[in-house]
Amino acid sequence: MDAARARFFWQGIGKKKKYHMIRWEALSTPKEFGGLGFLDTRAMNTALLAKWLFGIECGESSMCINLLRTKYLGQCSLFQKEPKSCSFFWTGLNKVRDWYNYGRGVQLGNGKSTRFWADVWLREESDVVTWKLENSGKYSARSLYRFIVNPGCVDLRMVDVWNTRVPMKIQIFLWMVWHDRVQTTVQLKKRKWAGQIHCKLCGEMEDLDHLFFKCPVALFVWCWVRDSLGWSCIPASLGDFQDDFLGGHGDKDNRLTIFLFAGVSWALWRTRNDWVFDDLLVKHPNQIVHRAFGFLQYWCRLSTKGARTKTEELLTKLHAELTKL
Ligand SMILES: [Zn+2]
Secondary structure, three states: OHHHHHHHHHHOOOOOOOOOOOOHHHHHOOHHHOOOOOOOHHHHHHHHHHHHHHHHHOOOOOHHHHHHHHHHHOOOOOOOOOOOOOOHHHHHHHHOHHHHHHHEEEEOOOHHHHHOOOOHHHHHHHOEEEEOOOOOOOOOHHHHHHHHHOOOOOOHHHHHHHHOOOOHHHHHHHHHHHOOOOOOHHHHHHOOOOOOOEOOOOOOEOOHHHHHHHOHHHHHHHHHHHHHHOOOOOOOOHHHHHHHHOOOOOOOOHHHHHHHHHHHHHHHHHHHHHHHHHOOOOOOOHHHHHHHHHHHHHHHHHOOHHHHHHHHHHHHHHHHHHOOO
16 A cells, blocks of 8 residues: 555656655655655554554453453563453554553552562552653553654754745655755766766756756746845855755744745746757746746745735745846
């Protein structure tokens, strides 16, 4: 099923789908951890099964849980009992025990149980099992799922990207830009692509920074942005754009700047693909500027009420300069 999802994803974006630029792990990693946030069904399954384990340990009493407890555990706790392979369901539960253990915490019940730490039976009676992956101490499938797919730290720059009000397809495109997964010829070459490595527009090596910042057509578009917004310079690379044009992570203005970048980079990317794959070449770089503006104007309707005015102001400035070209 997951393979089918990955395939679907690939058929849904771009024109030439010969090369997988994203590993499945990256697709299923939650967005705030720098992934694309698609559901990993195996991890979700584990997280849902672990809910039963928590229920059993917490003394929850539903018919199913009572049955499982009586049939398989008796007086023992979940971690004392050796797994039996007599029930398909129980075998499944035991398989997820290790994952479950990462979030499982034990709160000591009373003084007696600490004194008799070694007394397993007493512990069983008085200790409370809690869930460490949630502040509430209550089990949630979501928290274990996230832990399984990525126990790492939050990717704040991507949070800014996901908060930018552009269509999801464009958010994914931005994610690919930030992770250098866009299929530039330099990237394709790494995958033994037979074509030539140079930019079809200017003949330079085509890597990500070339395509979106250094290529003469990209320069032309960025100069339009610079003149519209009164910038003193234009970004020379993605790193430069991040350092000098975006604020700290979560900065309010970042959304608008990323919104702008989305329009520019998407227009450049589409123009480049028309030329590389369909031999359609723009007659003048002006056309790319018009294209970028068109995208931004179209996406403007997605902006939140609060951000609408600022987005419209940006468009007005860009449009004023556009008419001078
Ligand atoms: Zn070029």
